[in-house]
Amino acid sequence: MGLPDLVAAARAGDRRATARLLTVVENDTAAAPALAGLVKGGDAQIVGITGSPGVGKSTLVSALIAAWRAQGLRVGVLAVDPSSPFSGGAILGDRVRMADHALDPGVYIRSVATRGHLGGLAATTTAGVRLLEGLGFDVVIVETVGVGQAEVEIASLADTTLLLLAPGMGDGIQAVKAGVVEIADVYVVNKADRPGADGTVRDLRAMMSLVRREPGEWRQPVCTTVASEAKGIDDLVAAIAKHRDWLAEGDRLAAKRRRRAAAEIRARVDAALRVRFAVPEALAAAVAEGELDVASAAGTVLRGGAGGPEIGTGDTG
Known part of the structure; x- marks a missing residue:
């Protein structure tokens, strides 16, 4: 075919x-x-879901799928998993927690291995999202691997980014730290039936009260859910829709899509440059042994690409 x-x-x-x-x-x-x-075009809503391991991301994704399918929307999911050190494939595969949708023709779920890529996503996630969008999916969900404070790549990909936190996992402290907390468009306190959930909500709202915003800027809502029981999902879906409407005002959504496209182009260029300007082992050895300084070695690579001038030609400027 x-x-x-x-x-x-x-x-x-x-x-x-x-x-x-x-x-x-x-x-x-x-x-x-x-x-x-x-597969050019498409107008899917791209929703990113991120958070620490164990906060219930996959369970929440399953609940969101059910809610959007009830609205008649076609849903695609890319669940990014850590790579196996042996096979290079995705470990476990979060599809196990989304088995309720396995036979639904309006849902497509795929586990994607990071293959060593940092940032919470796989290197090809953006291209995968673009493909699903072009195939006519109405919503594309991207679930990151369990992330820390510095893994914020999802924000440049998704239209709306959800950050999941859970009580009893130290997330309240994270609310006052820089990093992954800052990328969220919607905060979700999952497992809200557990002790400490109210405290986590208070921490988030206290943090947001310290952020200065201009009139018309988006103010992140804090939603509480019990994803395993589908509680709070309707309110969360409404919050996501409200953010989508806010983005649609003026040029916000189009500008975000342009930034995403620019980032995708840069990533492709970076990958090509790394191949073209590969560092010869002999050149690396010369720097390691103190025969050549790093700046001169970099100049050698830039002038000649992978097949640059021989070391010791006298032209190291």
Whole structure:
């Protein structure tokens, strides 16, 4: 089956076709540029879900899928998992917690291995999102790996970023720290039936009261959920929709999409430059042994690419 036929089948809800197309994107095969030309456009709502390990991200994703499917929306999910050190594939696979949707033709869920990429996402996540959007999905959810304070890449990808916190996991302290907390558009205190949930909500609201905002700026709501029982999900869906409406005012959403596209282009350029300007082992050895300084070595690589001038040519400026 050729690419056009696969795209047509995927748009009609064929999961195997969707899986094959995502494999093309993830492996960046020779067919990837042609595929990109076939799936241009789309207007999916991109929702990022992030938070520390154990806060209930996958369970919340499952509850959100159910809510959006009840509205008749087609939902795609990219669940980013840590890579196996042995096979390179995704460990566990969060699809286990989303098994309720396994037979729903309006839902597509895929576990994506990080393959060592930092930032909470996989290197090909943005391309995967673009593909699902072009295939006609109404909502694309990106669930990050369990992240720390510095892994904030999801904010540049998603239209709306949810940060999950849970009581009893030290998240209240995180509320006053810089990093991942700052990227959220909506805060979600999950497992809100546990002791300490009210305190976590208070910590978040106290933190937000210290942030100075101009008139018209988005003020992040704090939603409480018990995802395992689907409690609070309707309010959360409403908060996400409200943020989408706010983005739609003026040029906000379009500007965010342009920044995302620029970041994707930069990532592609960076990857190409790393290949073109690979550092020869002999050059690295010369720096390590003190025969050459780093700036001169970098100049050598930049002037000649991977096949740069030989060390010791006298032209090290």
